[in-house]
Amino acid sequence: MLNLNTLIKNSGYSDIQIEYPLQEIPIEYVTQDSRDVRRNSLYVAVSGDSVDGHQFISQAIESGAVAVLGERHNVNIPVPYLRSANSREALAFLSAALNGFPSRELTLIGVTGTDGKTTTVNLIYHMLQSCGIPVGMISTVNAVIGDKEYDTGFHVTTPDAPTVQKLLREMVENGMTHVVLETTSHGLDQHRVSACDFDIGVITNITHEHLDYHGNYENYLMAKAKLLTGLSKHEPKARKLDRFAVINCDDESYMHLVKILKNKQHQSINILSYGKDNIADVIAADVKQNAEGLNFTVDDGEQKIPVHTSLIGEYNIYNITAALTVALRCLRLSKNCTVVGLRRMPGISGRMERIHMGQPFTAIVDFAHTPNALEVALKTARKLTSERLISVFGSAGLRDKAKRRMMAAVSMQLSDITILTAEDPRTEDLSEILRAMADEARGNGGVEGKNFFCIPDRGEAIYRAVKMAKQGDLVIACGKGHEQSMCFGTTEYLWDDRVAMRAALAQLLHQEGVKMPYLPTQEKRRL
DSSP: OEEHHHHHHHHTOOOOEESSOOOOOEEOEEESOGGGOOTTEEEEOOBOSSOBGGGGHHHHHHTTEEEEEESOSSOOOSSOEEEOSOHHHHHHHHHHHHTTOGGGGSEEEEEEOSSSHHHHHHHHHHHHHHTTOOEEEEOSSEEEETTEEEEOOSSSSOOOHHHHHHHHHHHHHTTOOEEEEEOOHHHHHTTTTTTOOOSEEEEOOOOSOOHHHHSSHHHHHHHHHHHHHGGGSSOOOSSOOOEEEEEETTSTTHHHHHHHHTSGGGTTEEEEEEESSTTSSEEEEEEEEETTEEEEEEEOSSOEEEEEESOOSTHHHHHHHHHHIIIIIISOOOHHHHHHHHHHOOOOTTSSEEOOSSOSSEEEEEOOOSHHHHHHHHHHHHTTOSSOEEEEEOOOTTSOTHHHHHHHHHHHHHOSEEEEOOSOOBTSOHHHHHHHHHHHHHHTTOOBTTTEEEOSSHHHHHHHHHHHOOTTOEEEEESOTTOOEEEETTEEEEOOHHHHHHHHHHHHHTOOOOOOOOOGGGGGOOO
């Protein structure tokens, strides 16, 4: 707990203007959510895309806020009012200050990219853990601190700044020396990790996604690049470590990122590349894959390391090579313990996760929700069956509309049967989303009712997929993965594709099992 004056001073954030005189009042909690306000809270009013936090200032004060920070001028309230041009960024630094800037006591490894973030975070975490390093992890799926595990939310996004700082402080207090933190482009752009002092930044890839938010690919790339450019902005830590930017040599973003990092203001950052191309610093070669996993060799410039993993999919070659670059070249860990950590790592929840209940075909749930991710998931699935590939997926509402047609086109090229369905339509008309996808399917040789279907209810879509599957076929449901809800309108309905797949298989096989989760489309089924 700090008093308000000390908190502002300790934050080091210069853009905080005092609208009303400060008082020596204790601050125990900083939050941007008026519903989370408690006694001795500093409420930070953030202007969002759909909700303006300034509307809830009175509610926050009634709930116990003893001070407020916002972006508006001349706010007349009975508690001290602070103003900043960017309340999101101020929130990050105030949250860090309240928790004593915990990242400065840690070796902090950040991972971002369009696809592969969660897997790469888990790979690094397990490699470090296998090498005896006290390591914590914050991903968009969960946070792990010792033997404790926390859910980090319904939908994939970086936790807000107060949550990130609180978790980092808990990690320090529990003896962690290293933390691997996954961050999205939204998380970087919205300053959720702005007060985190990263030592290593990893970018998996930057492909077509979130252009609805960022506007174009260049803006999206620049948002991701903040993880790397931020490496040069903080002071050296007591635990000395060079700063490293770890980037994918084979990705279209590579040359753009190198150009940014070659600017003289970032000359303290060491650039390490990974990939299959021989110009990379760490190279993956001699790749062999089958239904049991991947075998390949990684050459880090000093040694050649044989790799075996139960993870499937060629995209995991990049995730694994990125993680090995961090472990071997940045942290200088032993190859023996890192390889052991890789072998011990369990499958990632909702990533090419097999669901087997005795059916004579393969059923998989995967998180692929971008054109690139869907393409690599379907190419991987194709190699796992000599029979038909049946894919089930949708495209989210209020998100980049261009990817709807792109994903439909990809599936028509790679799947034998495509089933288009709901995926978080939000306040958009689901029928319009499906119509756009269906039009593209037809333009790529699709015949509705023959090789593609539109089934708005996702539960029914998954059931129809398993019902039409024959021996040796492969059914894959993409887009939701580990997520625990689906949004219709403004309501989040409990939903898990893995539960839905088990429910569909139980019904098909006439077994006792879980029931299909409810979605409002169940009442409007198109059979």
